[in-house]
Amino acid sequence: MITKIRIRGYRIYNDFTLYPNPRKNILIGDNDAGKSTLMEAVSLALNGRIVGRSVLEELNPHWFNSEMVNQFVASLNAGLKPSFPEILIELYLCDDAELQLLCGAVNTSVPTTACPGVFLRIYPNEEYQDMLDEWLKNPTDLLPVEYYTCEWRSFADQELVKRPRVLSVATIDSRTVKSSNGVDYHLRQILSDHLEAPEKAAISLDYREIKASMTLGALAPVNARIGALGAALQAEPMALAMDQTSRTSWESAITPYVDSVPFSMAGLGQQAAIKISLAMKRHASKVKIIMIEEPENHLSHTSLRILLDRIESLASNEQQLFISTHSTYVLNRLGLNDLHLLSRSQPSKITDLSPETVRYFQRLPGYDTLRLVLARKVVLVEGPSDEIIFERVFKDLYKKSPMELGIDVISMRGLSLARCLELCQSVDKPVAVMRDNDGVDPVELRQIVESLLDGKKRELFIGAVADGQTLEPQLIRANGEDQLRKILGVSARADLKTWMAREKTEGAMRIAESQEALDPPKYMVEAAEFIHNA
Incomplete structure (x- = not known):
């Protein structure tokens, strides 16, 4: 070896x-x-x-x-x-x-x-x-x-x-x-x-005999005719034979x-x-x-x-x-x-x-771990809507997309946060992780993965419970309902929180494409600043 x-x-x-x-x-x-x-x-x-x-x-x-x-x-x-x-x-x-x-x-x-x-x-x-x-x-x-x-x-x-x-x-x-x-x-x-x-050795011997038999077989009449031509200098007989x-x-x-x-x-x-x-x-x-x-x-x-x-x-x-x-x-x-x-x-x-x-990860062979490992810096988010909105927030802050600065924003798609963080730690990858609080105190959520964080290369960012349990209410709290309706193009007749929960990806796309000013949740800004400086 x-x-x-x-x-x-x-x-x-x-x-x-x-x-x-x-x-x-x-x-x-x-x-x-x-x-x-x-x-x-x-x-x-x-x-x-x-x-x-x-x-x-x-x-x-x-x-x-x-x-x-x-x-x-x-x-x-x-x-x-x-x-x-x-x-x-x-x-x-x-x-x-x-x-x-x-x-x-x-x-x-x-x-x-x-x-x-x-x-x-x-x-x-x-x-x-x-x-x-x-x-x-x-x-x-x-x-x-x-x-x-x-x-x-x-x-x-x-x-x-x-x-x-x-x-x-x-x-x-x-x-x-x-x-x-x-x-x-x-x-x-x-x-x-x-x-x-x-x-x-046996194969080589048989192969040589096969070639010899061709010389005595199909080539024999040809050699008889060529030998009669007298082409050699001293009239020696010339003949064709299989190369040995x-x-x-x-x-x-x-x-x-x-x-x-x-x-x-x-x-x-x-x-x-x-x-x-x-x-x-x-x-x-x-x-x-x-x-x-x-x-x-x-x-x-x-x-x-x-x-x-x-x-x-x-x-x-x-x-x-x-x-x-x-x-x-x-x-x-x-x-x-x-x-x-x-x-x-x-x-x-x-x-x-x-x-x-x-x-x-062997049980989940379809997950793009290669993308995670090859990236220069990583931002891990919970789903596609978080990914789309974070990219808008980052570009508003730094005038360039994350990818232009070598930062890959990757959705965990329901994967274990601890497993993803362990993988990033093992290859010494700079990573910022964002997640919903789901009504649980962020301090309690952080304790679960504390050993995998160092505050320099790996950090976890969670919005305050008072601002909402998921990204959608966090956005409403940061921008106000009127401004967010303007960004999303949602009429006053619709319940904004219900619409955003039902149309997560569509809402994220509208936010990404809107020319209106967006005030991002504080934890998103902190995640962007951390990974930019990591």
């Missing part, structure tokens, strides 16, 4: 460290937060290759962190002599007996740490120093990667030429582009691991079928589900680490639910799972306590989330 991931200089990561969970890791973040880059880096360090090709074959200047490269070029232009940018990916592994051959202290850990691990480093090749010096005379932000080299070693300082069996990994990306024969590199790797060595070299091995000729349909012609959702199932059903001795990118892609809600059930049932203590997602459903179902919120600097990890709260 991976205990620590460190990435320096690779794509968006300048210097990044993640401490993954031993079993399950749910990776979330905004677009370009680095979810795919993290998985790619892990796969690169585990395999020493990328999509089946060597690092140096695929290496290009855009692999290097742009911030690091810009600083390098700026230093050169300032007359300094900085070192060339490098890429370093380190994977620290658990101290298992089977990993001892990888154990050593050749890593960047401070203080020095001796443990099993591997690293991949991309750096300037000293053999090309003359060319590098020439490039330095007129540097650009496109590094001369042609003069770079790569080393892949264990922490024991032993060079690695192929992935050690103890570092088995399966990568499933539902967005993977299919290869020309319909089976991508990762699926070929997974299928190959399902076969034992004697089975592979490794580039035409059985792995490249065999393709899986699904319900009598070639795998490449199956739906993309079906392909992703098959890859995931095959990878997770392999014995732990065959695969230790499984990485799944966005399992929700190409799947209907029902199919996604079936797939997540399968992932949960197949997950074992001997396998480490990494899943990136943009789906709240995936996040809630697979477990909020395994969440890593990624950014370009350092990740945030949910801490001390109670098992009861995790189960609570």
